[in-house]
Amino acid sequence: MIEAIVSIGFHGLAFAMVLYLISVGLSVTMGLMGFVNLAHGVFAMLGGYVMTRLMNRYGVPFALALPAAAIASALASIPLERVLYRRFYGGEELDQVLLTMGLIFMSVAGATYVWGPLTQHMEPPAWLSGQVDLGFRSFPAYRSFLIVCGAVLVTGLWLGLERTRFGAQIRAAVDNLRMAQSVGINTSRLFMLTFALGSGLAGLGGALGADLLAISPSYAMQYLVYFIIVVAVGGLGSIRGPFVAALLIGVADTGFKYLLPGLGAFFIYALTMVLLLWRPQGLFGRA
Amino acid sequence: MASDPRSAAIDAFARRHRYHRLEAVPWLIAVALYFALPGYLPLGAQIFATILFVLSADLVLGYAGIVTLGQAAFFGTGAYAAGILAANGWGEPLSGLLFASAMAAVVGFLSGLIILRTSGLALLMQTLVVATTLYEAANKASFLTGGDDGLQGMEVWPIFGLFRFDMFGRVAYVYCLVVLFLGWLVARQLVHSPFGRSLTGARENTGRMHAIGAPVAFRRLIVYTISAALAGASGALIAQTTSFVGLTSLSLERSGNALIMLIIGGVGRLYGAFIGVPLFMVAQDRFSEVDPVYWYFWLGLLMVVVVVFARGGVLGLFERFWR
Numbered sequence: 001m002i003e004a005i006v007s008i009g010f011h012g013l014a015f016a017m018v019l020y021l022i023s024v025g026l027s028v029t030m031g032l033m034g035f036v037n038l039a040h041g042v043f044a045m046l047g048g049y050v051m052t053r054l055m056n057r058y059g060v061p062f063a064l065a066l067p068a069a070a071i072a073s074a075l076a077s078i079p080l081e082r083v084l085y086r087r088f089y090g091g092e093e094l095d096q097v098l099l100t101m102g103l104i105f106m107s108v109a110g111a112t113y114v115w116g117p118l119t120q121h122m123e124p125p126a127w128l129s130g131q132v133d134l135g136f137r138s139f140p141a142y143r144s145f146l147i148v149c150g151a152v153l154v155t156g157l158w159l160g161l162e163r164t165r166f167g168a169q170i171r172a173a174v175d176n177l178r179m180a181q182s183v184g185i186n187t188s189r190l191f192m193l194t195f196a197l198g199s200g201l202a203g204l205g206g207a208l209g210a211d212l213l214a215i216s217p218s219y220a221m222q223y224l225v226y227f228i229i230v231v232a233v234g235g236l237g238s239i240r241g242p243f244v245a246a247l248l249i250g251v252a253d254t255g256f257k258y259l260l261p262g263l264g265a266f267f268i269y270a271l272t273m274v275l276l277l278w279r280p281q282g283l284f285g286r287a
Numbered sequence: 288m289a290s291d292p293r294s295a296a297i298d299a300f301a302r303r304h305r306y307h308r309l310e311a312v313p314w315l316i317a318v319a320l321y322f323a324l325p326g327y328l329p330l331g332a333q334i335f336a337t338i339l340f341v342l343s344a345d346l347v348l349g350y351a352g353i354v355t356l357g358q359a360a361f362f363g364t365g366a367y368a369a370g371i372l373a374a375n376g377w378g379e380p381l382s383g384l385l386f387a388s389a390m391a392a393v394v395g396f397l398s399g400l401i402i403l404r405t406s407g408l409a410l411l412m413q414t415l416v417v418a419t420t421l422y423e424a425a426n427k428a429s430f431l432t433g434g435d436d437g438l439q440g441m442e443v444w445p446i447f448g449l450f451r452f453d454m455f456g457r458v459a460y461v462y463c464l465v466v467l468f469l470g471w472l473v474a475r476q477l478v479h480s481p482f483g484r485s486l487t488g489a490r491e492n493t494g495r496m497h498a499i500g501a502p503v504a505f506r507r508l509i510v511y512t513i514s515a516a517l518a519g520a521s522g523a524l525i526a527q528t529t530s531f532v533g534l535t536s537l538s539l540e541r542s543g544n545a546l547i548m549l550i551i552g553g554v555g556r557l558y559g560a561f562i563g564v565p566l567f568m569v570a571q572d573r574f575s576e577v578d579p580v581y582w583y584f585w586l587g588l589l590m591v592v593v594v595v596f597a598r599g600g601v602l603g604l605f606e607r608f609w610r
């Protein structure tokens with residue numbers, strides 16, 4: 001019994017970290033630019049592809065392939081933001097949904113063209129395979145790495161938002177965009193950088209979680225529901241909300257799938273509906 | 288008094304719901320095509336059923352402004368309801384159609400009760416969750432639905448006991464056309480009624496509609512239910528005319544395709560579906576056979592281009608041209 005709880009908690013936490021890294025950018029984009037970016041998963045998928053390809057084909061070590069994945073996703077997002085997304089900030093939701101659905105469709109075909117229709121295999125490096133012994137119990141090393149990595153990034157993100165000038169500008173723009181503009185914050189540049197940061201984190205999350213959320217051409221469509229559940233349950237525009245939501249969804253999903261294989265996903269969906277019935281703005285959203 | 292601008296405006300309001308000559312065009316074309324292209328009747332029947340589906344999406348999206356990614360939930364419910372009925376010994380098509388439509392309406396009403404309390408991303412997510420849940424349920428309940436292999440063994444009886452569904456698709460063509468016509472009448476009456484006007488009002492300015500005392504939430508629920516019923520009827524038509532229901536009838540792709548067809552034609556114009564669906568399905572019939580994967584690339588590109596350059600779709604372009 002204790003064994004099962006520890007196991008669910010551990011794997012749930014690892015899954016939650018991946019979900020959070022991918023979704024946090026989406027939450028900030030929603031809150032800051034008022035943009036429903038359904039294609040956010042495309043950047044996570046790109047990160048996953050870049051990393052697996054670098055490692056499997058070119059023998060690049062994991063420690064280099066991982067940041068490369070994040071940087072590739074961030075760089076790829078900038079032209080998209082400048083050319084397409086920017087036109088629709090604060091605009092009609094329907095346009096944003098259609099635009100990003102179009103991008104998802106294109107990503108499915110594009111990924112099949114470049115990387116083929118098969119799922120990409122992710123092999124953790126030697127120093128992360130096997131188990132780590134924590135005294136009372138041993139845990140899979142790669143999942144432990146995921147949790148540590150996620151915790152470090154979450155802390156960094158938190159500090160960055162609370163303590164840096166850039167973070168203060170983001171908070172100001174989320175709170176009151178016009179006021180932020182009138183005190184001289186270059187919001188267009190801010191939007192671009194935030195978008196790139198969010199996409200980079202998604203790329204990192206996609207790469208790190210390649211063994212949890214399998215990298216295949218339909219990635220962005222297949223896992224879309226997870227990403228937007230995290231954001232909607234957490235509340236828009238916050239950093240804390242999606243974290244709590246990701247923990248909740250990650251642990252609950254792992255738990256239900258462990259205890260009731262076959263029916264697991266239903267409970268997550270039901271839980272989500274109940275949570276939103278209770279708090280339509282999400283757990284940390286502002287009404 | 289005719290020169291008085293006020294009475295002219297009132298006249299225009301009074302006239303806008305009357306039937307215009309141009310509105311007969313799609314139906315005349317549909318009848319003409321029955322004789323002109325006898326080899327394409329099965330595709331024609333599919334197109335009519337899909338127009339009904341996209342029309343149902345237009346009601347919630349274009350008129351009520353509820354952005355949904357889960358319209359396939361109702362389409363699939365209708366398709367499976369009609370299909371399961373026909374596979375288990377009751378193949379009478381008209382009652383099957385009504386049953387399917389009613390089932391979809393029930394799903395629409397119940398899910399609408401929860402979904403419509405939210406807005407924006409949360410609403411979008413919940414429409415997606417409803418569709419995904421039904422997809423998973425249909426996948427798991429393979430004893431009833433055939434799961435991944437799809438529902439087989441449907442036996443659809445002749446309509447009125449007289450008109451058997453033939454392999455050339457003649458009966459299917461007429462059947463789908465008549466049901467589409469009825470569905471279109473319902474939708475048309477709806478959007479031009481005071482009820483429909485209040486939906487548009489709520490879309491444009493929810494706060495003001497509340498302020499003048501319109502029961503916004505209740506009306507949105509009603510239109511969501513009606514739209515679900517129409518989508519269910521569309522699913523039943525496809526199930527009955529093809530004698531097959533697959534899991535894709537509940538998939539996100541289907542909801543997404545409906546959005547594409549709607550924006551190609553034009554959103555919130557009632558006739559967008561009549562233009563978007565034939566264009567899309569004929570193109571799909573031509574290209575997706577050649578290149579099923581990359582078809583999605585061009586589709587996605589088309590969506591992006593339409594959203595960026597041609598807001599309002601084909602009908603929107605026409606309107607711009609006429610003015």
